Amino acid sequence: MNAIEIKNLVKTYKTGTKALKGVDLTVAQGDFFALLGANGAGKTTIIGILTGLVTKTAGTAHIFDHNIDVDFEAAKKCIGVVPQEFNFNMFECVQDIVVNQAGYFGIDYKIALKDSQEILKRVGLWEKRRTMARTLSGGMKRRLMIARGLIHRPKMLILDEPTAGVDVELRHGMWQYLREINAQGTTILLTTHYLEEVEQMCRNCAIIKEGEIVKRDSVRNLLSTIPQDTYRVTVKDMLSLDTIASFKPVKIDEHTLDVEIKHRDELNALILKLAQSGFVITDLHPKGNRLEKLFLEIVRK
Secondary structure: OEEEEEEEEEEEOOOOOEEEEEEEEEEEOOOEEEEEOOOOOOHHHHHHHHOOOOOOOEEEEEEOOEEOOOOHHHHHHOEEEEOOOOOOOOOOEHHHHHHHHHHOOOOOHHHHHHHHHHHHHHOOOHHHOOOEHHHOOHHHHHHHHHHHHHOOOOOEEEEEOOOOOOOHHHHHHHHHHHHHHHHOOOEEEEEOOOHHHHHHHOOEEEEEEOOEEEEEEEHHHHHHOOOOEEEEEEEOOOOOOHHHHHHOOEEEEOOEEEEEEOOHHHHHHHHHHHHHOOOOEEEEEEOOOHHHHHHHHHHOO
């Protein structure tokens, strides 16, 4: 069974704008899938159609084999949605927002209350359960949105820019939590402008451009098509670069150099050569996000 199966999906707005131009897309059950594209490419329109907020012009869409035109209620129960905008009651307390959401899916109040405790603890909001939502920080509001989207234990979670405005530490904590629920069987569909999230977490992705899917592959395969990556190396003391000249290093300052690496084996060889030459490495990391380079190449064509 596929979590999402879209065929020839078309959306034309009354203004004449064709937001989707015959999109075909399949997301397997249990996948951690990224849908990428520039603003206005069609990502939010697809999500809107799947969640019933946008009416499609043509095509079909199934969620866990439920046709959204025929059995939308069953399809909707399979989905938890975390939209870009905060759309909860800012004057309710945190736990009430989560528990009340469960009521829309017919979940008994006592069960929802018990489940909300577990979820709020996992997203780090249990201590804030009696706090009015409007007083939360932006990052906490994002976590509240995720808790609300999970309260009815959906088979699939749709995340539309879930970590926007979240600081680095909280973002990594959310990544870990999302990995865990995905490992437990929850399918995740993610849209994000933080492409390092895709590289770190997603197994497959599609890139949409001007209403059409222009790339669909595993993240691993996409990354393998990128010919090289720049690594920034920080060393305790800058020694002569002659011993590593074959790697064509570029000196940035007295403690930093950049090196172009084509394959992972070359990175291992560089580290070994630096150590043999007396360099003490204090930091080493990719200078840029590899997936971002590929994404920009595709959307700028």
